[in-house]
Amino acid sequence: MSGEESAVADFVGRFARNPKTGITDEPETARVVMSRKRLVIAAEDRITIPLPSVVDVVVGNVPPNLRDLFDSTITVGYRVDDSVETVLIEGGDETISKFQTVLFKCLLNGTKARLKHPARVGGRVTDSPVRMAKLSITPERVAFKTQAGSVGIDITNVVGFERTERAPDGTERPTLLVRHTDDGQVTMSLVAPSSTRRLNLLGRFLRIEYGKLLSAVSDIDLSEPETQLLVAVYATGGDIDFTSVLDGDAARATNVVNSLRKKELIEEGPSGMSLTTHGQIMVTQRVEDVNI
Numbered sequence: 001m002s003g004e005e006s007a008v009a010d011f012v013g014r015f016a017r018n019p020k021t022g023i024t025d026e027p028e029t030a031r032v033v034m035s036r037k038r039l040v041i042a043a044e045d046r047i048t049i050p051l052p053s054v055v056d057v058v059v060g061n062v063p064p065n066l067r068d069l070f071d072s073t074i075t076v077g078y079r080v081d082d083s084v085e086t087v088l089i090e091g092g093d094e095t096i097s098k099f100q101t102v103l104f105k106c107l108l109n110g111t112k113a114r115l116k117h118p119a120r121v122g123g124r125v126t127d128s129p130v131r132m133a134k135l136s137i138t139p140e141r142v143a144f145k146t147q148a149g150s151v152g153i154d155i156t157n158v159v160g161f162e163r164t165e166r167a168p169d170g171t172e173r174p175t176l177l178v179r180h181t182d183d184g185q186v187t188m189s190l191v192a193p194s195s196t197r198r199l200n201l202l203g204r205f206l207r208i209e210y211g212k213l214l215s216a217v218s219d220i221d222l223s224e225p226e227t228q229l230l231v232a233v234y235a236t237g238g239d240i241d242f243t244s245v246l247d248g249d250a251a252r253a254t255n256v257v258n259s260l261r262k263k264e265l266i267e268e269g270p271s272g273m274s275l276t277t278h279g280q281i282m283v284t285q286r287v288e289d290v291n292i
Helices: 093-108 196-218 224-236 250-262 277-286
Strands: 009-017 028-034 038-042 047-050 054-059 073-080 083-090 112-121 131-137 141-146 149-154 158-166 172-182 185-193 266-269 272-275
Touching (some): 028 093, 054 093, 054 196, 083 093, 093 131, 093 196, 112 141, 112 149, 112 172, 149 172, 158 196, 158 277, 196 277, 224 250, 250 266
Antiparallel strands (some): 009 028, 009 083, 028 038, 054 073, 073 083, 112 131, 112 185, 131 141, 141 149, 158 172, 172 185
8 A cells, every 4th residue: 555545554464365166275474454445365376355346244254154254243244347346354352343444434524415314213203304414333333413413323323223215314225214212212213314325334334232132021020910010111112100011019020120130131311211222122023023
């Protein structure tokens, strides 16, 4: 890289080109160097990836044919002419963790987006204006700088997101609908980045932490009474007599509430009992079909 193009990441790791197609050779060792303009895999056959050509980033998720060969990985998909090439990069846990943050910063910081934040709080549609914003990220937060000031979404509070074609200003444009908790309530924000490529990359960034939350929730077992109480809190916002949910048995209700607290699924909020982020995900992912 030239003197005007300083490195923001530089480490020695291993890599495999286009791993999904299957390989028989051992992974190669390479020096991985990245500036704000390009990513270079410096091996016997040098790979240079301009960052504007990157269309996808996946952390972990090693293909089956390589699972015995790689540990902590990040896979970068990039466009070459009319096709998409991929390169899988491996390093130490701490190295890959730092690299993924720097990579997403280089790919997403400064992205222009239409923003409505919040678009909905609980079940109420807000009158928040649609603003133009510039996006920036840290490992913990997605921030949006607008003329009125900066707002943001804490990554660990994200309880779901999906792509929609309805932009914050009502036009047809690829948009990310992000659900996140705020003081025990589920809040929804609409973000429409300047390009579909940036939208997809922002979704990948959010999915990293969200995937961790899903994994943590998948290990939690609920009894039927716990499920009933959890869904009751979700449906009423915590404004409910818990004993009425469990046939008027106050002692039983107290035991179930204490159990849900220990599992960190509910907590005392400003307006009473509320779901934690784990509790919100538990409801939306696993017990939405339970009838109150």
